[in-house]
Amino acid sequence: MAIVNRVRECRFFADEMTQQALAEAVGVTRQTIMAIEKNKYNPSLEVAFKIAHLFNKPLEEVFTYEAED
Template identity: 70%
Template structure:
């Protein structure tokens, strides 16, 4: 399954002092496996979780998730 957006969660974690997946998961209120699935682009999070991730990095939603459209 390819999602119509890419994400910069891994990159944002790196620039947030190598924040661990578990630390991000705790902040967002999901499991570490869910963060992992989001990073790999396997799982499309709800809008609420997407916002929570952006807030965890103190940034805007569009800085973390970028819409690229459906692959032809």
């Protein structure tokens, strides 16, 4: 099982928000956002909710848990 996300897509549709702007808005570093987008790091529940809330989307629309093949 793996957590996958649509953070990059959400940033694109939010007037191409930068990783830095998103990081500042949710209280993490740009490197953390970059790692989340590359699926190298899973955010804490708090950060995941903050990201979803910022984009005005339900959590499960931004982050999903999928079975690996």
